[in-house]
Amino acid sequence: MSPTARFRALPLRSRLALLVTVAVALAVAAVAAVSWVMVRTQLRDQLDRSLLATNPNAQVSRALLDGRCTRPADTPQDIAGNLNATVQIVTSDGAHCWVSGPATLPVTAVDKEVAAGRRRAALQDVTTADGTDMRVYTFPAQTQPGAPVFAVSVAKPLADIDKPLSTLAWVLLLVCGIGVVGAGAAGLWVARTGLQPVDELTDAVEHIARTEDLTVRIPDEGDDEIARLSRSFNSMTAALASSQERQAQLIADAGHELRTPLTSLRTNIELLARSEDTGRAIPPEDRKELLASVKAQMTELAALIGDLQELSRPDAVSPGPLQVVALHEIAGAALSRARLRGPELEFGSVLEPWYVRGEAAALERAVVNVLDNAVKFSPPGGAVEVTLRAGELRVRDHGPGIPDEDLPHVFDRFWRSPSARALPGSGLGLSIVARTVARAGGSAELRAAADGGPGTEAVLRIPGAPSPPPPGTSVVPDQ
Structure with missing residues (x-):
């Protein structure tokens, strides 16, 4: 397994702690390294400034006057007082004599160049015969003007700075170690504290998965990312709970609505079956009514099942491909079907061209549902007025109307006003109307007649255009 894979296999808390530790370790190491280099x-x-400030002229003059530097010195002997530095004279041919200090210095090419006058001065690091590292400053000198030039080397041991640097390195190493350990502990604490809401969210999800209890909520105080995640989770569980409640209500309402036609259908079929079993014929007129009732109940069941299938489909799923359709033609076709269902009624229509984007079959069913309501509640010989202008389809009947307190509920599933419960229907027609129109980007409204007369007016508003758009463009203007 690669290091990356092993890292990803760690728990999130461990990864955060490790990342914090590594980040702090790198920062502390960088600061320590920079500090050590700056101190060094x-x-x-x-x-170097101390070497440049050292003045060995008195010692050098005495050594020259005593003749000590006419040849190389084999045995170092302190000629003059202690300068707290090693002093050595070097000639251009490489000869040298010790002037002051604990040991002689090796002669380098730089020293010879200074003694020969080819270099003004130089700073360099050398190592003596006994292994001592020295910092050497070599500069040219003369006993008097016109005299031969020679070089004077002044040196001090590098141990004067190496020991403090070594001590500083150990101190910095100790501080880095403490910092890394502290960063690891702090990172673990930060990860544990920061991920506590995530742990609560995980516990809530596991509880929901185990118990299917959608009432669980987690705290969502604050405005950080965790609080936003908590609010999103609470919104999701609330939406799921609402969906579950609606589903349960739909099943209960569907069972209630199915019970009545099924009971009636079973009763009629049992009467027919008993007649066949006992050999006692049912009068022709009664038999004809029973068969008509069975047929009507089967039709009602089929319509109810179709309505339930329509409402059970998620809102995001379209019943068919969306395309540009002529709403005035759809309304005309629905009006023709309504005339067959209410032959005794008078229908008046004004349908201006209007093109919308939607699914033709679903829109036609919605318009048919609205017209069916108008036919159902219109008195014998009454009138139904249908108009379509600028995307607003109005269907007006002259029936008893709907009480104001019932208007907010007309688009609820299975809701039926007290005056309509004796009439055939499932209470799903207007729900399907509202759903279909909303899917096409419009709105549906049921209200009292605008002129104050009897009856109800249904208004469907669907965005579109009075003429079909060019191919490849949308019929609905961009919002």
Whole structure:
């Protein structure tokens, strides 16, 4: 398994703690390294300034006057007082003599160049015969003007700065270790505290999966991402609970609506069956009524099942491909069907061209449902007025009307006004109307007649255009 795969296999809390620890460790290491380099640079600069400030002229003059530097010194001997530095004279041919300090210095090519006058001065690091690292400053000198040039090397041990740097390195290493350990502990605490709402969310999801209890809510205080996630989860569970409640209500209402026609149908069929079993014939007129009743009940059951299938489909699922359709033609076809259902009624219509984007069969069914209501509640010989202007379809009947207190409920599933419960129907027609029109981007309304007369007016508003759009464009203007 690759390191990346192993890292992803860790729990989220461990990954967060590890990332915090690594980030802090890198930051502390970077700060420690920069601090060590800056201190080392400052100490070396300070040592160089100390070498430049050292003045060995008195010791060098005494050594020259005593003749000590006419040949290389085999045995170091302190000629003059302690300068807290090693002083050595070097000639251009590489000969050298020790002036002051604990040990002689090796002669380098840089020293010879300074002694020969080819270089003004130089700073360098050397190592003595006993293994001591020294910082050396070499500069040219003369006993008097016109005299031969020689080089004077002044050196101090690098241990003066190496020991403090070594101590600083151990201190920084200790601080880094403490910082990393502390960062790991802090990262674990931060991960545990920060992921506590996620743990609560996980517990809630597991509880819902185990018990199917959609009433569970988790705290959503604050405005951070966790609070937003909590609010989204609460909204989701509320929506699921509402959907579950609507589903249960739909099943209960459907069972209630199915019970009546099924009971009546079973009764009629049992009467017919008993007649056949006993050999006692039912009078022709009664038999004809029973068969007509069975046929009507079967038709009602078929319509109810179709309505339930329509309402059981999710809102996001379209019943068919959306296309540009002529609403005035759909309304005309629905009007023809309504005339067959109410031959004793007078229908008046004004249908202006209007094109919408939708599913033709669903829209026609919605308009038929509205017209069926108008036919159902119209008195014998009454009139039904249908108009379509600028995307607003109005269907007006002259029936008893709907009480104002019932208007807010007319589009609810299975809701039927007290005056309509004796009439055939399932109470789903207007629900399907509202759903279909909303899917086409419009709205549906049922209200009292605008002129104050008797009857009810149904108004369907669907966005569109008075003429068909060019191919490839939408009939509904962009909002």
